[in-house]
Amino acid sequence: MSIIDQLFDIGTSTWLDDLSRDRITSGNLGEIKASKSIKGVTTNPAIFAKAMSAGTAYDAQLAELKAARSDVDTAVYAMSVKDVQDACDLFADVFAATDGRDGRVSIEVDPRYAADEARTVAHAAELARLVDRPNVMIKIPATDESLPAITATLAAGISVNVTLIFSVGRYRQVIDAYREGLRQAAANGHDVSAIHSVASFFVSRMDTEVDNRLETIGTDEALALRGQAGIANARLAYQLFLDEFSDPAALPAGANKQRPLWASTGVKNPAYPADMYVTELAGPDTVNTMPEATLDAVIEAGELKGDTLTGTAEDAQAVFARLAAVGIDIDDVVSVLEREGVEKFVDAWQDLLDSMSANLAD
Template identity: 50%
Template sequence: MTATLERLTAEGVAPWLDDLSRERLAGGGLSRLVSEQGVVGITSNPTIFDKAIGSGRRYDAQLAGLARRGVGVPEAARLVTAYDVRWACDVLHGVYEATGGKDGRVSIEVDPRLARDTEATLAEARALWWLVDRPNLYVKIPATREGLGAISAALAEGISVNVTLIFSLDRYDQVVDAFLAGMEEARSAGHDLSSMASVASFFVSRVDTETDNRLDKLGSSQAQALRGRAAIANARLAYEHFEKARSGERWRSLERAGMRPQRPLWASTGVKDPSYDDTRYVVELVAPDVVNTMPEATLRAVEDHGEIRGDTVHSRYAESQQILDDLEVAGVSYHDVVTTLEEEGVDKFAASWSEMFGTLEKELRTGA
């Protein structure tokens, strides 16, 4: 691991990779990132899998076998993605053991088309937990209103959960409540809380993209001065909410029973605007007990020229709230931005899932 990444981890940030493919697994690329760059976790999503399945030959043998068995597209999607995630869990198992289960985790996503159906989401989470069958798995459940009940119910059954697609501070508070409710039920059911884990994935760069687009339409000098400031401010305030929740008696009671903290995870940390520094969503969000899941290009950028200046979150709460207040004054509604992003996030992931189905259908026809 380079000195920069060592400093990042020393500050309490767990670097995860936001990518997964069979080529990366079979070619040893993931193992090298773990051993040489200190990657300690993996996240995946439908877009990542669609790209992986459609861009190489590593899936041909499995898909040909599924085609000969007459397996349909939805089940093929579960089997193909579960295969890769299970393999990644095995690659990361050494990290999982070395960190006492804190890291070494790999995420697989519930079909996002179920995001508005609590019971269907829970049923899918159960199926994926059983199918992958690895203790270092996270099942990703979106933080929609309907998803909150599925999050609590999955945790209550002993399923470790990555809560994804969080944009708003209010929704994050609801996620924390769902997490605590689920862990309380798990404790009552006799589950070993220390064997379970959860992260809350707060999406970052998309907040700037949406906010900047609105600021550009306003066109005023006041609006231009606020470009690129919303996402980091929003994430910093989320960390403040995390600290407040963690100091509460409800959380502390569960910690005394062995519960691990639900760490904030910074997702969508690849920079979309080329005029911005390509490490900003890493170096400006350094704090203890957080995860930053990065595309490989962002990981390499941090390794090459990222400037780790210590904790860049604490003591920035008042400044961050002022930025959100200034956006409202300038004419950009925070509530409307985060509501739009949640709705679009679910729709985009659902569209990616459908695209993956189209790719799988084509590959299954070819292999039949």
């Protein structure tokens, strides 16, 4: 049994946070699935921007799209959808074996729509229609404007990966949006047992922002708190998950819990253990989506600590109390991270559109 299998036995499913045409056509994704026990795949605009900006793997499809005079938005999503379809097919066996919990592949709505509820809802439905696979998950950011879009998309019977969550307060709103979406889905006649959702909590970005502020403060008390905010934040989110989903009556009959997903799990500070956002966030009913470097670091370390989530809320709250005492304004941290999170995806997507526009015009 591999270390990733052991992690799965604790309750954490491992998904790969990367996808490209090269990974699929070379057989690399299938090899990683078989040898490293990954159970799904997540993507985002930055991942696709990187994939499509390198190499020649997309050239043939791009030539077809150019001949068809496709506009750049249509072309980029056609290439993204093809990758997601192929990945969904590769993970169809995992999807079947886990009754839909795993074997999932995520694709994100256009990040430029993050402040536009109607366009987010319409694009989510369009992506679900285009991919046309039961194991696709549509990623929607947890912005104020997108919370109703999450509800509406779930109400249409579409599984959703809610992304860019940075705070427990926002996560509570996401849970409310999920519950309401399932209630509406049931009322609309959808089989709620077929609808799955994850709530993607970003971890390392929290530490990066907080650590920078702690270093600016510079006291011994502040510096001693570096590298603790991200894990504490996720552990508090997990306690909220336990509290909110402990009563089966809180959801329609047959509905699934919305599992927490730990994202941004590659360490940004090389001084930290490369596997810390995995070993310190292992527990029942969770997902950890990892870049391949983090996945390999976990395998190389070869050691887990068991369930490191259950019963940790009190200590996590104490970390936040100490952060506040040295002058860290967590509300401001979260505000900055949410704004920058959307901006980074928009910038990456716009850069990709600009480069593809040039290719289509050649």
